[in-house]
Amino acid sequence: MMHLLFYGLTLSLHLLPLFLCVKFDNPNQMHIHAITILIGDMTPFSYYAVGPTLDVAFKRLQHDYPTTFANMSRTIIHEPGALSCADGAALVPALSDKIYEAVQRYPNSFTVMFSPGCSLEIVALGDFAREWDIPLFASSSSDGALSDKQRYPTVMSFTSSDEVATFVSFQLFLGRYRWRTITLLCDAPSQFQALSTFYMVACRNIKRFLDGSTTTKFLTNKLEFDSVKTLDYATLLSRVQDQSRVQVICAHPRIVRDIMVTAKRLNMTNGDYIFFTFQTTRVPGMTEILWQFLDDNDEAAFDGFQSLISFQNPNPKWELISDILEEAKNNSLDRYNRSVSRNEQLNDLAISGYESVLAFAQVFLELRADINTLTGTSFARRFYNRSFNPCFRNFFINENGMRMNDAVYQRLNVDSGVLEDTWLYDFASSVLREVSPKLAHTWKSKDGPPPDVPQCGYRNDLCATSNTQTLIISGVLVAVAVIICIGLTTALYWKFSNKMSNKSPWWQLHYTDLQPLSNPGPAWIMVRQRLPEAELSVCTNRRLHHGQSVTIEPFYGKCLSVHQILEQATFRNVLYATRFLQHENVNRFVGIATSSSPAYSYMVFDYGARDTLRLLIQNEPIHMDHTLKSSMIWEIVHVLP
Template sequence: MKLSTVDCLFAHSLLMIYQFRSIWTQTNTPVSTRPSRELTMCYMLERNGVGTIYDYNKAAAAMDMALDYATNNILPSHVRLAGRYRDIGNVCSARTHIVGHALDLKDEGVSCAVYIGPGCGLVAEVLNNIAEVWDIPIIGCPAAGVGLSASMQDYYGISRTSFAYTTIADVMLRYFVTFNYTTPVFLLDQSADFFQQMGILIETTLKDNDDEVPYRPSNYYQFSSSTIDRQAMAKMLRSTTEFSRVVVICSTSDTVRKVMIVAGQLGMAAGDYVFLAVDLYQSNVWGEFTWRRGTKDDEAAKAAFPALLLLSLQVSVVDQSEAFWREVIKLSRNRYNYTFSAVEQNIVDPIVVHFYETILLYAQVITAMDAAEKNYLSGRKFTDTVANFSFVSPITGIVAFNKNSDRLLDYTIRQYNAESQAHEVIMAVPATSKGVTLLGNIRWFGAKAFPANAPFCGFKNENPACRPQPLRLTSWQMAAAVIIPIVVAITLAVFLRPRLKRLLYGDLHNFWWRIYENDVTVILGGLRAATSKSLKSTLNGSIHTVNRLQSSADRPHNYSTFDAGSIFSVSSSGKTIQSKTKKAKQ
């Protein structure tokens, strides 16, 4: 199509205006007049640690990737970041000479704008002493044990980008409150630093919340998994049944499995008791929480595992997490000559992700403070800015912090499913909520609820409802209790009196004819004997005479003992019995 002259002039005018606008925009865009500044992040991290979840070997590549991302996507043009690593050892101890490491860096001319690490909370507490003097911020990852020596509020220069033992204790507290468990028992393994520190801070946290769950020092049992045998373990478990139905086990998966087997043998894994262990995520540090070990006691462990709940981190990832993890594995091997194990390569390590986000946090905060013209080199001001701060991570999404500059993380509570033979999420514990969210219905050994806080009659039969109650009678019952025995007594007296009389006096009636000597008066002919003695004398004399005469040859033929017709009378008790003598034989 052919354009007219007017159309051509109009188009030319528009082109001139667009070119002028572009030139004006370029020449009038404000250019930062602030001097360029390079900030050194001092990585104060453990390396080659045994039994630790934090290791610079694993985190180094991720922090390099975060530094590149921050430079290209977050930081203002006049601010640059650089990293400087300092190996502080391979153990979690307050005696790692962390202050000496900080002094050495200063002597070498390194001006640390921030300390990244340590991973150990005890070491972070010591480093905080000198960081406060120099007013340098600390971003611990995880530094979960901070708070062992003093309240967390006293460490105003420390921020944390991973989990903390205090938040784990808070999750437990919410579970106890939700289901009204007031007497939980804690079995604290002293053989592993991770669980030893966890146990201390759990006890401290619950002690500070005594108004919600009463604090009892006797509820905390310390043991060593390296030395305890099953007999001692059984004794420990039996003692817990005297006052609790909830047992929290702070130890590795192997030890938890042993405890559950012993609990099953004691009859404690049948639904009357709840066992809770901490399995934050899959890690070689505490092992896999499963009953399978390929040993003869697998079936015993399998039978007891339904009574075990697991507290875990809710790992939040986005679509970029797999690509991120592949890049971490590749860069670790190529740049740092570190190779993740076959199992580790298939699982994204949350702590490595948190180290990545530690660098992003620092970049986000100093960018925000720089825009507000605040002094981001001040440790106190930096930490105050982190409080209630949030940003978006390309790996996990929203990263938020609480008023103590601790990261807000969601947790879950998982229950064993016999069908899948694995623990599955049944409760969510959101960081922004004070309660527990049930995900479906509770199924607990055939019931729809967890066991009650105590048996109905109490642990020591202290419930008054279970004690023998005194008998309380009504007025009618009391009247009947008096009248009925009287009626029964009268009835028995009437009907049993003849029987009793015959029983007592029956033998006497058999001898009714018997006359006692003292009661007899004899009248013999005209001779009267007043007593039985005179009767005896008279009769004996007569009989003697008769006998003597009968033995004599000259006895008269007409002799008889008594004259014929003589009267023989005996008087007894006012009655007289008379007998007339018969005629004697001639």
């Protein structure tokens, strides 16, 4: 197979560009050679699906411009058998001889190639077109690789499923709602044949486009699955629940419905998640996005579709091309011996082929006077950066030869039960605008569109952590506040109590409560002071106060009344300080007692086993040497604060 490819390429180098640079005396009579290449039997790219519509396009071209296109020949190369895009691409090298023979058939003609092949086929055919310098009009391929004009200088993409402008609009849409974290659910639906390539390529290009964004940083996750083998989508959706709130489904409409039914059962359609699906325009084998299948899942599907946004490029205005569709249908029956259903008639890839022929005719008519000076590459460049305006749909070819289209976003109208246009991206102005403000502002959640990242995290674990931390901090603050309040209250109470105690006669004792000991024993000592003899009989040192042994000491020469003590603040403070003085060498102060006859005041202390310091000093048998005095001084100092 490969030796045929190199053989064709080798021969082509000798014929560059003989068939494009020949002088013609009459440009109106120039011979045009249109080669149409149809590979495989894949609906909707097949010979039978697109061929009849291309026939109608060339027939009308010659009818509308009889002078310019009267001398035009067509060569149709059909290679049957391939049922997938990959199989069709594998057949391209084997067709190199046939294609090269067709090119040689009219060496002095202006030769162009048309092909409705899928992306993989056009990528291979584009290399031949470059080597032979022949314009190639691809009506079904939108692969971004074709925008590489170093490798594909003569290739122009006319497919109505434009991924470039559509993905630009998708980025604008995500930016409008500040969505940055995206999960792509990519199906490889082998049961849908040619459509499987569309979804795989679209999913790959969406990720590449978002990852390559220079204006916004997106985090994209990609999960691939095969709907042929996947019977339950719960496992798939359970994985994405912890990844993102925005899910993009690249799958057949039937699979999209199954996924949305499962999402409803997993409670993912309550407004916390938003689902997108990117779809191609209308082609055979592709149904509309429908929730109603008249089965047991209709109710769940209806609820799930309220969280779904479908986006795609606009279909042509079918009502304006009904005559083209009918003529192609009749041509299919007459020439191809094949009847066409209504669903097969609505093939936008066939209409894209029709549009590519119209665009070729428009540019050729503009350049026909100078066509003999143009190469295939320079002719292709005349399509760049210009608009084409058929009555049924406008489109634009950008600076890389890629078709650019508007994009429409649809949502379910719960009243009508159908998906309706809600937002429209206008490529010419690069503006995404609301078509239906009511639907655009209708969200399942009362809080509006879901946030990019949930406030509590995808697993609701961030709020738990935050609440715990908040509770701990709050608890600590409350505890500290309570402790401070208790401390302040205690301090204020203590201060107030002290103040009140200091001013109250807490120290007042009744002299009658001081009972003399019945058997004082050796501790009974008379106070030898200069007191009246009558007083000496009562001024014994030791007493009982409420059953407790106490010691009394007289105020020398004074009998103090309660009023006199309360008026002396300094003395009162000394008494209060003495009240709380606690030490083993200091007898605790109990209070002051006043006798009426004779009138005398006494200070009352707890009785100490070692008696008092004064009595110790006055005890004459004890010798007060230097060591004893020093020890007594240190003990006194130790008591002081």
